[in-house]
Each structure stands twice: as C-alpha cells, then as structure tokens.
Amino acid sequence: xxxxxxSVGSRIGLHEAEDLxxxxxxxxxxxxxxxxxxxxxLVYTLSVKLLSDKTEAMDITQEVFLxxxxxxxxxxxxxxxxxxxxxxxxxxxxxxxxxxxxxxxxQTESLSLKxxxxxxxxPDPAGNEPWPDREVYAAEIHKxxxxxxxxxxxxxxxxVVLRDVQGLSYEEVAEVVGAEIGTVKSxxxxxxxRLKDRLKPYREGAAL
Amino acid sequence: MTCxxxxxxxxxxxxxxxxxxxxxxxxxxxxxxxxCRENWEGLRWVKQELGVREHLPTAAQEHIWxxxxxxxxxxWPDWLYAQWDGFCTYWRDMEPLTLWSKLSAVPVTLSFxxxxxxxxxxxxxxxWSYPAFEMRRMPSSVFSEPLLTEVRARHTYADIDEIMSxxxxxxxxxxxxxxxxxxxxxxAEIDHVLEYPKSQDLLAAIDDSLRSTQFQSAQNFRKPLVIxxxxxxxxxxxxxxx
Numbered sequence: 001x002x003x004x005x006x007s008v009g010s011r012i013g014l015h016e017a018e019d020l021x022x023x024x025x026x027x028x029x030x031x032x033x034x035x036x037x038x039x040x041x042l043v044y045t046l047s048v049k050l051l052s053d054k055t056e057a058m059d060i061t062q063e064v065f066l067x068x069x070x071x072x073x074x075x076x077x078x079x080x081x082x083x084x085x086x087x088x089x090x091x092x093x094x095x096x097x098x099x100x101x102x103x104x105x106x107q108t109e110s111l112s113l114k115x116x117x118x119x120x121x122x123p124d125p126a127g128n129e130p131w132p133d134r135e136v137y138a139a140e141i142h143k144x145x146x147x148x149x150x151x152x153x154x155x156x157x158x159x160v161v162l163r164d165v166q167g168l169s170y171e172e173v174a175e176v177v178g179a180e181i182g183t184v185k186s187x188x189x190x191x192x193x194r195l196k197d198r199l200k201p202y203r204e205g206a207a208l
Numbered sequence: 209m210t211c212x213x214x215x216x217x218x219x220x221x222x223x224x225x226x227x228x229x230x231x232x233x234x235x236x237x238x239x240x241x242x243x244c245r246e247n248w249e250g251l252r253w254v255k256q257e258l259g260v261r262e263h264l265p266t267a268a269q270e271h272i273w274x275x276x277x278x279x280x281x282x283x284w285p286d287w288l289y290a291q292w293d294g295f296c297t298y299w300r301d302m303e304p305l306t307l308w309s310k311l312s313a314v315p316v317t318l319s320f321x322x323x324x325x326x327x328x329x330x331x332x333x334x335x336w337s338y339p340a341f342e343m344r345r346m347p348s349s350v351f352s353e354p355l356l357t358e359v360r361a362r363h364t365y366a367d368i369d370e371i372m373s374x375x376x377x378x379x380x381x382x383x384x385x386x387x388x389x390x391x392x393x394x395x396a397e398i399d400h401v402l403e404y405p406k407s408q409d410l411l412a413a414i415d416d417s418l419r420s421t422q423f424q425s426a427q428n429f430r431k432p433l434v435i436x437x438x439x440x441x442x443x444x445x446x447x448x449x450x
Contacts, residue, residue, distance in 0.1 A: 029277075036273060045262040061264065062272045069280045070289040095301060145257055163223065164258040170225070189219045195258075196250040203253050 148198040156191035
C-alpha cells in the first residue's frame with residue numbers, strides 16, 4: 001500500500017510538471033510565477049558564474065524568463081524544463097560572452113566583482129566590531145574564483161559550472177551543452193585543473 | 209594504481225561516479241602518493257568553493273518580474289512575439305562584418321527606390337518651381353518713370369477695339385523687344401515679337417513693323433492700326449544691377 005501511495009505520489013509530481021507546462025503554454029500567469037520562483041536562483045547563479053557580472057546576470061535572468069514566456073510553444077518536452085532553461089541561459093550567456101569579447105571585455109575590470117557588491121560583510125573601519133577576517137578572506141577567495149573562472153574558455157567554464165555549481169550529472173551537462181559525455185568530462189577535468197593551479201596561493205592561505 | 213591512472217580517474221572519484229572497487233584502489237594510492245594527494249586536495253577544495261550558490265536579490269526579483277510581465281506583453285498574438293524575437297536575435301547575433309555589409313546596402317537600396325519613385329512624380333516636373341534659378345522679375349515701379357506707358361501711332365484700324373500690348377524692355381542689350389498682343393473683336397490673339405536696335409527711333413520702328421506685310425497678313429487687317437496703349441510693361445532681367 002505504501003509502495004502504491006509512493007508511486008502515486010511521484011506520478012502526481014510528474015502530472016504536476018506536465019500540467020505546469022500546459023498552463024505555461026496557455027500563458028497562465030500563475031504557472032509562470034511558480035516557474036520563476038522555482039528556477040530564478042538556478043538561472044541567476046549559472047549566469048553569474050558564467051559571466052562574472054551581476055548586472056549582466058540579472059539581465060540574462062530577465063531574458064531567460066522572457067524567452068520562457070515567448071517560446072514555451074517551442075518546448076517539445078524532450079528534456080526537462082530545468083534542462084531547457086539551463087540551455088537557454090547558456091545560449092544567452094554565450095551570446096553575451098561573444099559580444100563582450102569582441103569589445104575586449106577581458107581587458108576591463110568588472111566593477112560588480114568588488115567585495116561590497118558580493119553581498120559579503122565588508123568591515124566598517126569606524127565601527128566597534130572587530131574585523132571579521134574570515135569573511136573578508138572568503139570574499140577574497142570568491143572574487144579570485146570568479147576571476148579564474150572568467151579566464152577559462154567558455155565551454156570549459158560552462159561545463160565546470162554546470163557540474164560543480166549546479167550539480168548536474170555528466171549526462172545532463174552533455175544534454176545542456178550539446179556535446180558528447182567524453183568531451184564534457186575532459187572539459188570539466190581541464191577546467192578544474194586550471195582553476196586549481198590558478199587558486200593555489202589562496203588555498204594555501206586558507207589552510208593556514 | 210599508478211599516478212597517471214589516478215590523474216585520469218580522480219575527477220570521476222571527485223564526482224562520486226567511480227565504481228567502489230576502483231575507488232578503493234584510488235584511495236589507497238592517495239594514501240601513499242604525496243603529489244596525488246596534493247592534487248586531490250586542490251581539486252576538492254576547488255569543487256567545494258565552487259559549490260557556493262548565488263541568490264537573486266529581492267529587489268532585482270521584483271524588477272525582473274515586472275519587466276518580464278511588461279515585455280511579455282499580455283494579449284499580443286504569438287506570431288508577433290515570435291517575429292519580433294527572431295528579428296532581435298538575428299541582428300544581435302550577427303558578426304560585425306556581416307552587419308556592416310548589410311547596413312551599407314540600406315542607402316543603395318533607398319536611392320534605388322527613390323530613383324524609381326521619381327519616374328512618377330506626384331507634381332509634374334513642369335510645375336516644379338526652382339526658386340534659386342528663377343530670373344529676378346523686377347516690377348516696373350522700381351524705375352522712377354515708366355519705361356513706356358503709352359505709345360500712339362498714326363495708323364488706325366476701326367475694327368480693333370482693344371489692343372493689348374506689352375513691351376519687354378531689356379536694358380544693357382543691343383536691341384529692344386516688344387511683344388504686341390493684338391485682339392480684334394471677339395477674335396484670336398496674336399503675339400508678335402518686334403525687335404529693334406536701340407539706336408533706332410522706337411516709334412518709327414514700331415510704325416515700320418506694323419506696316420510690315422507679315423504683321424498685316426497675319427491679322428488680315430484692312431484699316432489703319434492705332435496702338436493707343438501698352439497695357440503692361442514689365443522688365444525682366446538677370447543683370448545684377450537690376
């Protein structure tokens with residue numbers, strides 16, 4: 001009986017997902033709000049990690065949900081809605097990346113990477129509180145990680161972020177990126193190796 | 209397990225996708241080999257640091273939600289979204305070289321269509337005005353005295369009740385032109401251009417002209433002609449002094 005209830009429960013979940021897509025296709029505002037609440041942080045995280053720019057990431061989040069609204073009729077249901085959203089985000093980020101690279105984006109410094117905007121605690125010199133060294137150091141590492149990510153080639157960056165930040169499986173990453181699993185694995189491996197080499201001083205500092 | 213093997217499989221191990229027996233061998237090697245353990249620690253640290261998730265700020269959430277709501281344009285037909293979206297994507301994703309080559313075609317195409325449209329002007333060319341090229345038309349009032357207001361001749365034709373004449377005098381030229389517009393009763397108007405050297409006496413010249421066979425036969429006049437007035441005198445010139 002318990003098994004039956006469990007299976008019924010999972011099937012209800014499936015039906016709900018299908019129902020959500022049907023309602024999205026009908027441009028139901030409520031369904032749209034639900035999807036937005038579900039996936040906004042995923043999309044935002046992915047784009048922040050891919051572009052190292054929060055403003056751009058917000059812009060991309062907006063574009064992705066707009067695309068979801070406009071192009072939901074093109075969604076054939078061959079993959080999950082989440083994978084589809086990831087793919088849209090990745091395409092948008094790739095476009096932006098290309099656009100920025102043309103204009104020598106890599107030679108400019110992103111202002112949004114400053115500690116203050118990273119949401120971490122920035123010590124107030126005039127305040128009475130002691131300096132929270134750890135948080136400052138964590139913010140420092142976070143910033144360095146973003147810089148290092150930004151230096152990776154886009155395909156490696158995408159693969160690493162999808163795997164390590166979003167926690168997708170190799171198959172899912174391959175599906176989102178549109179490449180073979182072997183290719184994805186090698187991209188992830190190369191990306192991680194480069195990140196590791198690049199961040200070595202920070203790791204040693206953190207261990208002390 | 210050797211170091212190269214470990215390096216190959218360490219990422220699978222890190223992702224927890226290595227089979228248990230291989231994982232055991234790998235762990236064993238990591239316990240023995242310092243450089244591999246160092247590598248493993250580094251990779252694990254990177255993965256751990258990467259795992260931090262971002263959260264969309266609340267203010268941004270509301271802004272994005274509003275923007276999407278507005279830009280999604282509730283009530284628009286689907287094909288319009290698709291068209292507009294396609295248009296934007298097409299231009300946004302274009303390579304710069306292609307973009308410029310396409311943009312440069314715009315003036316060429318435009319001028320082509322303008323040339324075609326010029327074949328069918330809304331206002332015929334004959335009615336177009338060219339203010340810059342128009343001859344300056346000077347009213348006779350610029351002169352203190354009328355050049356020629358009334359000329360009387362000895363000749364009389366009884367069946368002519370009105371003679372409308374205009375004299376166009378062109379200063380700074382060697383000759384003077386008169387256009388006589390002579391209207392017999394209820395009949396046709398005839399323009400006759402008379403041209404005289406300036407040295408000649410004007411009245412005598414007119415007299416001579418009006419006597420000429422060409423003028424008389426054209427009018428079929430039988431009686432003496434009286435030119436009693438020049439109705440209108442206008443002076444046209446493009447000379448800068450006028």
